[in-house]
Amino acid sequence: MTIERIEYEIVERAWSEGWVKPHRATVRTGRSVAVVGSGPAGLAAAQQLARAGHDVTVFERAEKPGGLLRYGIPEFKMEKAVLDRRLAQMEAEGVTFVCATSIGGAAGGGAVGDGAVGDGAVGDGAVGDGAAEPGEERGLGKACAPDVTVRSAAEVRAQFDAMVLAGGATLPRDLPVPGRQLDGVHLALEYLKPSNLVREGALAASPITARGKRVVIIGGGDTGADCLGTAHRQGATSVHQFEILPQPPQQRSDTNPWPLWPLILRTSSAHEEGGARVFSVTTTEFVDDGAGAVKALRGHEVETVLEDGRPVFQKVVGTEFELECELVLLAMGFVGTERRGVVDELGLEVDARGAVAAARDWSTNIEGVFVCGDQTRGQSLIVWAIAEGRSAAAAVDHWLMGESALPAPIVPGQLALL
Numbered sequence: 400m401t402i403e404r405i406e407y408e409i410v411e412r413a414w415s416e417g418w419v420k421p422h423r424a425t426v427r428t429g430r431s432v433a434v435v436g437s438g439p440a441g442l443a444a445a446q447q448l449a450r451a452g453h454d455v456t457v458f459e460r461a462e463k464p465g466g467l468l469r470y471g472i473p474e475f476k477m478e479k480a481v482l483d484r485r486l487a488q489m490e491a492e493g494v495t496f497v498c499a500t501s502i503g504g505a506a507g508g509g510a511v512g513d514g515a516v517g518d519g520a521v522g523d524g525a526v527g528d529g530a531a532e533p534g535e536e537r538g539l540g541k542a543c544a545p546d547v548t549v550r551s552a553a554e555v556r557a558q559f560d561a562m563v564l565a566g567g568a569t570l571p572r573d574l575p576v577p578g579r580q581l582d583g584v585h586l587a588l589e590y591l592k593p594s595n596l597v598r599e600g601a602l603a604a605s606p607i608t609a610r611g612k613r614v615v616i617i618g619g620g621d622t623g624a625d626c627l628g629t630a631h632r633q634g635a636t637s638v639h640q641f642e643i644l645p646q647p648p649q650q651r652s653d654t655n656p657w658p659l660w661p662l663i664l665r666t667s668s669a670h671e672e673g674g675a676r677v678f679s680v681t682t683t684e685f686v687d688d689g690a691g692a693v694k695a696l697r698g699h700e701v702e703t704v705l706e707d708g709r710p711v712f713q714k715v716v717g718t719e720f721e722l723e724c725e726l727v728l729l730a731m732g733f734v735g736t737e738r739r740g741v742v743d744e745l746g747l748e749v750d751a752r753g754a755v756a757a758a759r760d761w762s763t764n765i766e767g768v769f770v771c772g773d774q775t776r777g778q779s780l781i782v783w784a785i786a787e788g789r790s791a792a793a794a795v796d797h798w799l800m801g802e803s804a805l806p807a808p809i810v811p812g813q814l815a816l817l
Contacts, residue, residue, distance in 0.1 A: 421491035438466025440772025441565030443788025503741030540593035578685025618730030628669030
C-alpha cells in the first residue's frame with residue numbers, strides 16, 4: 400500500500416479545506432521558554448510548549464525561521480510554502496520568532512573566514528580549530544544573517560524560565576587533503592543556502608554556481624543528492640557523485656529481513672535526472688589550475704574491510720585516477736554541535752559523539768537548559784527531530800509545572816529497529 404501517499408493526500412486536503420486550525424491555549428501559565436534554533440526539533444518543541452500555555456520565543460540566527468528546512472533542503476525537494484503555512488499557524492498560536500539573532504558567543508562579531516580548513520583537523524575530519532564555525536560567519540548565504548545580533552546565552556537563560564536548545568549538528572565534516580583551500584572547493588551548505596536564497600528572491604545570484612562546470616560531489620547521502628539536483632538545475636556540464644562505501648544491493652540480503660531497515664541502494668529524483676554515481680572511491684588531492692582554483696581531483700578506489708566491527712577503507716593498488724572538475728562540493732555529513740557559542744558559554748557537557756549530552760528527561764548539565772534534535776542525537780532525520788522536539792517539550796512542561804499532559808513519543812538515544 401502507498402501509505403505515504405495516502406497520508407500526504409489526507410493532510411493536503413486538511414490544509415486546503417481549512418481543517419488545520421491554530422490551537423491557542425485557553426489558560427496561560429505565566430512561564431516563559433526560549434527555544435534556540437528553528438529547525439524541525441525547535442519548531443516541534445515550540446508549538447507543543449505554546450499549546451501548553453507557556454510564552455515561547457524562538458531564536459534563529461538566519462534571516463528567516465526554518466533551519467535546514469528552509470536553507471538546506473532545495474525547493475524542488477520540499478516547497479517552502481509547506482513550511483510557511485506551519486509557521487503562520489504557530490504565530491497564530493502565540494509563538495514569537497526572533498530571527499537574525501544568535502545565542503552565545505562573542506557579541507558584535509563580524510564576517511570571518513571563508514570556511515577553509517584550519518591548521519589542524521579535529522575529530523573525524525571536522526573543520527579545524529583555525530577555521531570559523533558556521534555560526535561565526537556573517538553574510539547572505541552564510542549561517543548567520545548579515546545583520547545578526549549576538550546575545551549572551553547566560554543573559555537569555557536568565558530572562559526565561561527554561562531554555563530548549565535545538566541548534567542541530569551543524570559542524571561539518573571536512574576533507575583536509577592537499578588543495579582543500581583552492582577556489583571551487585566548498586562545503587555543501589555553502590552551496591545550498593545561497594541557491595535557496597536565490598530561489599526565494601533574497602539574492603540576485605549565487606556566488607557559487609555549477610553553470611557550465613564539471614562538478615564532483617563527495618558524499619552519497621541526502622545532502623549530496625540535494626547538491627546533485629541543484630547542480631542539474633543550474634546547468635552543470637557533468638556531475639559525478641562519490642561515495643566511499645561500496646554500492647548497496649538492489650534488494651534485501653538474507654541477513655537484512657523485514658522489519659529491519661532495508662539496506663539497499665536508494666535512488667532519489669535527483670539521481671534519476673542524471674549524473675554518475677561512483678562507489679568505493681576516496682579523494683586524496685585537489686589539483687591547482689595555476690591561478691588558485693581547482694581544475695581536477697585525484698583519488699583511488701578502496702576496499703572496505705571490518706576491523707573490530709568497524710569499517711576500514713584500504714587502498715586498492717593500481718586504481719589511482721584524476722578527474723577534471725571546476726566545482727567540488729563536500730557533502731560528507733556533520734560531526735556534531737558547534738562549540739564556540741552557546742555550548743562553550745554555558746559550559747554544556749558534550750559527549751564522545753560531539754553531541755550535547757542529555758539526561759533521560761532531555762535536560763543538560765545546566766539547570767533549566769534542555770536539548771533535543773540533532774544537537775543531542777547527532778545528524779539524523781526530520782522525523783526523529785520532530786519526535787525529539789515534542790518529547791523535550793513534555794519534559795520542559797513537567798519541569799515547569801510539576802506535571803504534563805503533552806505527549807512524549809520517544810526518549811533520548813532511542814533508535815529504530817536495526
